[in-house]
Structures are given as C-alpha cells and as structure tokens.
Amino acid sequence: MVGSVPIAERPFPESGNETYFTHGLQLSHFIETPCAMTKQIVPRFKLILYYDIAAEDTETYFQFLMSDMVPALQDMGLYLFRAFHTIPGPNGESFRLRQVEYVSEDLDTMRTVLGGDRWRDLEGRLQGFVTNYSRKVVKFRSGFQL
Numbered sequence: 001m002v003g004s005v006p007i008a009e010r011p012f013p014e015s016g017n018e019t020y021f022t023h024g025l026q027l028s029h030f031i032e033t034p035c036a037m038t039k040q041i042v043p044r045f046k047l048i049l050y051y052d053i054a055a056e057d058t059e060t061y062f063q064f065l066m067s068d069m070v071p072a073l074q075d076m077g078l079y080l081f082r083a084f085h086t087i088p089g090p091n092g093e094s095f096r097l098r099q100v101e102y103v104s105e106d107l108d109t110m111r112t113v114l115g116g117d118r119w120r121d122l123e124g125r126l127q128g129f130v131t132n133y134s135r136k137v138v139k140f141r142s143g144f145q146l
Contacts, residue, residue: 041142043103045110047078051130052097061129069122076118077109078102086143098130103140110137 053061070080084099104110113119114137127133 014130041079041103041105043079043081043105045104045107046081046138046140047104047110047135048101048115048138049100049102049126049133049135050098051126057129062127064125066144069126071104072118072122073113076113076116078104078113107137 074080079102081101081103083101086097087100104113123135
C-alpha cells in the first residue's frame with residue numbers, strides 16, 4: 001500500500017475468519033449499520049470512487065457523505081467498506097487524494113443502484129464537492145485495489 005493510508009481500516013487476519021471494518025463500524029461478513037441493525041453479507045463486488053475533495057467546504061462534504069450518501073447507499077444494498085487518503089510519492093507523483101470503497105453481495109444490486117435515479121442524484125451532489133471524479137466496479141478482494 002505504498003502511497004496510501006487507510007482512514008478507517010484494521011488489518012485483515014490471514015485465517016478464513018476474516019473481519020472487515022468500515023468507517024468505525026465492524027464488518028465481519030456482516031455490516032453494522034449506523035442505526036445499530038446488523039445484516040450479514042458476503043461482499044462480492046466493490047464500487048471504487050476516486051476524487052479530490054474541493055478545499056472550499058470540507059465540513060459540508062463530510063456532512064453530506066455521512067448523513068446522506070452512506071445511509072442512502074446502504075439502504076440500496078451498497079455498504080461503505082473503507083476509505084483511503086493518498087499521500088503524494090517521493091517523486092512528486094500525482095494521484096487523486098481520496099479513494100472510497102463500497103461493497104455489495106451481487107452484481108445485480110450494483111447495476112440496479114448505479115442505473116437508478118437515486119444514485120444519479122447522490123453522484124451529482126458528490127461531484128459538487130469534489131474534482132477529478134471517476135468510479136469503477138471490480139470483483140471484491142479484501143486487499144487494496146486500484
């Protein structure tokens with residue numbers, strides 16, 4: 001993980017009993033939602049968002065993310081897995097500063113969410129707070145993925 005620092009992550013055990021952590025909430029093949037409900041999932045796909053946070057209003061950005069985006073995506077079946085903040089490399093490499101990952105159990109859920117009006121609204125609102133935005137969907141791996 002050269003050049004990246006996880007914001008909310010703990011190490012993954014090498015045993016088959018993996019435990020995952022998300023924004024201060026434990027994900028042990030289950031997700032604890034902010035409202036203290038537990039849902040057991042097996043993550044199979046990952047939505048990765050890349051962007052730089054616009055410097056003007058970071059407080060409003062974080063409020064939107066935690067109060068609107070994360071709960072809405074969770075309601076739709078995408079769960080915040082982890083977020084990274086990138087540190088520039090020694091040779092001045094330029095990477096987007098933020099990488100945020102959401103997981104789902106299946107590709108149909110991912111397609112339904114990304115094809116929906118609610119997602120388009122959330123993504124548009126997010127883009128109002130960030131620059132250099134892009135996203136992609138990959139098969140889930142517990143390690144760092146670009």
